[in-house]
Amino acid sequence: MTTGTAADAPPDVPPDAASTAPVVRVMGVRHHGPGSARAVAAALEELQPDVVLIEGPADADPLAVLAADPDLRPPVALLAYATDAPSQAAFWPFAVFSPEWQALTWAAAHEVPVRFCDLPSGAVLAARTDGRDAPAADGDADGADGAREADGADGAGADPAADGDAAGTDRAAGADADGADQDADAPRDADGGGPDAGDPEPSTGGDVPPARDGHALRTDPVAQLASAAGYTDPERWWEDVVEHRRDGAAPFAVLTEAMAALREAAEPLPAHEAEHEERREAHMRQTLRAVLKSGARRVAVVCGAWHAPALDGKLPPASHDAKVLRGLPKRPTATTWVPWTASRLAFASGYGAGVTSPGWYHHLFTTETDVTARWMVRVAGVLRAEDLPVSSAHAIEATRLADALAVMRGRPHPGLEEVTEAIRAVMCDGDDLLLELVTGRLVVGEALGTVPGSVPTVPLEADLRATGRRLRLKLDAVPRDLALDLRKDTDRDRSTLLRRLRLLGVHWGTPQTSAVRSTGTFRETWSLAWKPELSVAVVDAAMWGTTVPGAATAKVVDTAGNAALPALTGLVEDVLAADLPDALGALLSELDARAARDVDTAHLMAALPALVRAERYTDVRGTRTTDLTRVVDALVIRTCAALPAAVSSLDDDAAARMRDAVDAVHAAVMLRDPGHTRDLWLATLAGLADRPDLAGVLAGRVTRLLRETGTLSTQDAATRFGRALSVGATPPHKAAWVEGFLAGTGLLLARDTDLLDPLDTWVATLDEQEFTDVLPLLRRTFGGFAPAERRAVGDAVRRTTRPGATLAPVDVDEDLAAPALAAVALILGVSR
Template sequence: MSVHILGIRHHGPGSARNVKAFLEELQPDIVLIEGPPEADSLLQWAGHDDLRPPVAILAYQPDSPQKACFYPFAAFSPEWQAMLYAKTHRIHARFMDLPLAHVFGMENEAAAKRAAGAQRDETQKEDETQSTTPDGETPPAELNNSTEEFTAAELDMEFLPRSPQDPVAHLAHAAGYDDGERWWEHMFEYRLGQEQVFEAVHDAMHALREELPRRYDRKEALREAWMRKCIRQAEKEMFQRIAVICGAWHAPALQTMPKQKDDNDRLKGLPKTKVECTWIPWTYSRLSYESGYGAGIPSPGWYEHIWEHPADDGTRWMALVAKLFREQQQDTSVAHVMEAVRLANALAALRHYPRPGLEELNEATLSVLCNGESILMQLIRDELIVRNRIGKVPTEVPTPPLQTDITRWQKKLRLPQTADFKDYTLDLRKDTDLERSIFLHRLQLLEIHWGKRFEVSGKGTFKEQWRLQWDPAFSIDIIEKGSWGNTVAEAATSFVINTANNTGTLQQVCKMLESAIPAELPAIVEVLIHRINNLAAASGDVLQLMEVIPSLVNISRYGNVRKTDAALVNNITESMIGRICISLPAACTAVADDAALPLLDLFFAMNDAINLVQDNELTGSWQETLLIISGNPQSAPMIAGYASRLLFDAKIMTGETLVKAFSVSMSVANPPALAAAWLEGFLRGSGTLLLLDEELWSMVHNWVSQLENDIFIQVLPLLRRTFSNFTAPERKKLGDKVKHGGNGTSIKATTTGDIDYERGARGIPVVMQLLGFKDAKLLPDGA
């Protein structure tokens, strides 16, 4: 009976190659792999045609799905190669790490103790506040032994891994390297011969564990005790050749066995909870350091390359770089590739490396293929060094019901999970695209943001633009939302109804309704409309009602493209508009300029929404409200000015009525600041009105001309803010107008002076021909 400890580096291609070669030579009858024992049942899927790495084991607590963890594997992961070997040779394989049932149980226990301690401290503070001496001073504090004991116990229960300095860095420094990662790659991952590599790793880690002082880590001690327990169990079951695949740091602790009683005592009484596991697709980007993965690697795509082509001297890699550059229309020749490979090998020789690594290849690429410009190196990093690759999991793998339903819809609608983003333009007049839209909207209601919607340019409401990009973390969200139902429709309905009933914000409920209509969930729509009606009836904030009107109008106006009964919201929309028209004039009084400025956006959106409704009664009520606000001297000047502008745009306030309102508001009898605020509101959004209406221009020009110097300096910031909102061409034309004719007479003369009719007549036949009238002739002089 023999036990062989193979210390490896997670996701190391060299380690995976050495493990595979060692197992083929040893031919063990059982393989123990560092991983959660709860996932032993998933090992049967290793080697399945549809289980293609990168994949990960997702382990989670069913009653609290957010408490979860992942165990990712790539094709070049030593653990994955051990699984494949066991499956191919039909031998036993088991995971031997500390069960997650205990890990999550300790987390729950520690969280409960922290919560109890926080509550105890709060109670103590309240008691100390209430317990005062007669003269009002706090008595001397007594020693709180229970709190001190709890804190010490809580520290003892800390099981999360520490973050000490990477111990491999000490070996790298001794070997003359400034980076432990690079040293490990050249010593183990790039090495082609086995050369008793596992004995060397064991000796190095044994020396580091003896020499380096490390803070006591209870979780690490528990993990190693459980691993030894699994090894003893395999020996007890009379397996003759036992292969153990574990992280290099643990190898010495598993080679030298302490007393079995010591390990049993350490593992006794651990808290426990229920854990479930499944396979999920993973991505190379989530396998990298940048994703926050503790055992991540900097270059998954590069590691895959050296796993598939271990003897490559850089030629294959440079060929891939050249292909990528050519796809991006970059001029790259065979001579460039040859020179880059030669430079990379020369750099490796100068650094005493047997072969070039990624660092040498990147330096050669930068010098030869990129001409020293580093911007293209980002493209290489994204497409080759890291790569956007996603794994695949068989549909037969047991998954939660909601995950199964989502996978079924993805397959039916031909919406594959991709690591890179993919854009879809959906035509809602087509059945398949309409079903895709409904499915994506339902996922958004569940707060599973696989798809992000963008605005589509052009007219019409029958198109939607979506960008889809799958994130493995969505699996946790799906499991969490699975408690609301077994299908997407059922879960979305239950989740949204519960959220709506517990939401007191009218705007949020309206946004939910706007999303529920395209999701085609009638049960949700009815509940949300009832909820909106109740919140609107209880709300006394007219501005809050104005915020939700545009979304409700969009629903009633554009919902019918989906063949839904969007008219359900018409009654509540009309009721809310009526309440706004009644309450809005009073809400516009005694409003400061700073507060009035954002209200103008609400006025614009409200006016635009009512124009979309095209209901004469509602339009009349809104215009009457604007007339009241415009004519009320107590209204905020800026709001009154904007109300007048909206009435002018609707051709309600024109001619003498407009001139009168303008004259009253811009009168020199009014404080200049109020007149400037009214003008800012009236001219908001466009200065073309001053260019076209000479009478209004004259009034503004005369008002500014009559301002005294001190008053002009006071209102100048307001005028600057007003004119800064105009477009650059408008400001230029207004400046020319002031320059050439301050009161408007000169500018008028330049536009109505003598006209050369003969010259103009010659252009008429050309215009007529452009319009399609081929028989057009030159008009007689003076015509």
């Protein structure tokens, strides 16, 4: 829409220019839409504006010039964070097909000034600190699908929209998120984005968008417009009218007029939301006035369609907007560009202004001709990469089917729905799993943008990127496995970097179970995936230092002051693996003092395994662990002294937990070099074995451990086994003793008749009630054996004849057994 907006001519404007009213074209768009982006680019070429205004944080103006840098490649996002609390942050994402990005790049290419005109990020983040949700403005709500707060990095809870347009956070991690909360007044199209744009994604504490209880939902204006046009699906109407247009034209004037009518009929917002809306639009108008006053004669304004009527035509008095903006909350912030991912542009990620199909929209925007056919070729390539038999004939038939479906439904072009149905029917043979593969790879996609080195950043991030380049670790959104051999310097440095980052809360890499079977400790496997929210995590971690090792050391030392004893020992293990020698001394001093004061035996026992594992790193990483060995020795001594009193009068659940703790400590102690602590531990177990008050599961396990280490001979262990099953103990106690002794392996029974005979005799002599009582325990014990072990035990029982037992013939009713035998034969696949 082209509108003449009168303004008082400044003194430095020539008279001939002052006699001509400036031209202001307001382009109401949807945040991520290829048709809107194409229309904006065409309108800018036609208008050739002096200044371009874009809905976005006003304090990000210095970053707009970087759009000319070829290394700034979308998807990217503007990141604003509070300098006093970096975890409080907000994102403004951009894709190639975002109208705002096209406006930025057009202005950069034509050397035209660009200004962002929305509220500054300081006001956006300050709105979150007053104890209430910042309201959603208009459906351009960009739910925060990537940012996190430091106190919520574990995924608990989500912050509401930063400036009122954001609606929650990413559902990550993974990202099994499905949808975001619909903002209080957010008009949305079926793609989730609404016709507006430019509002931030707040950095919040979790993965689940919050409910907006008490907020009445404004009627979706796109749905109303679609209904007026005879469409039942608002997304289909929007795509047919705007996004699928190939001529570059867009009904900006019509959309602005329609939105004006809808705004007049819309129900009123809650007071604080209405105030926030009014401030946003007042700030946009004030920015427009300032541009016109500076002498601009042709101004392009790219904003969400819902805001367009507030900026079009004659503006209200400037004094009114100044009064509205008086008392605007502020907060010190910093802004920068960060990489973004295609999947985080998707509505399903929790991004309120997202689209369902960023990959498809990118294809619509970048493909000039044969859109459907070229898409089918890409789909065929994805399926062929999975060794599926997809030929060119499949692509041709799928294209024809999509075109036919569009004609039948009265659509000008095949949309994603028609294309998807054709792919499912022709290329995937109706298999939804294959269709999900196509959706993940193409329809959504996982492209990661890049930012140039000239982008302002915190020193910690600069150090991280430099280290990553040196170690040839690329920031990539697509998860990939990285196998490391710690005997190699580069691989060891990679492992060290990833572990240091994890200590800082930057989970770029996740340890995996190695696919290479090895008994050594020199192999590690990591899964790497760089997610946008990690940029916030890096900024948040910058408070601890300017380099990765320095920041990790500072944070570890600070964390150690409040960590419980088991957590403290785990931290020692992490510090050794991350090669942070400056943190190790402080940790060991704290650990020694904490162990001396801690009287909880469970804490002492839980602390040992991690410390012993940490000792082993000296074999591969060359870390000196002399001080650590001293602490471990002291911890073993304290555990041995406290254990006899800790095992008295335990109920079944407590005894089972203590059994597991004893197993863990025993495994840890036996890993160490022979010495006095190992002898002390075995002597402590020997002292427990003969105690009559020991729970059955513990007594059995202690006997087993003593037998495995040779402290008890095989014959002594068998004698104790038989004694435990003799008359005098209750059947449940006997069953618990058996569980404690046998849990973990059945080969003992298969190979040792001295153990099998008393067990077999005891089970055979149980009466019906006793057998019923002990059956669950026995099933739990034998159910833990591997199938081959159970088979070996059964063979051993068949070979064993109890003293005095005779094998008598058994009469079988063949007619009664026939159905059962037939069922067994069917299961085994044999004929009778």
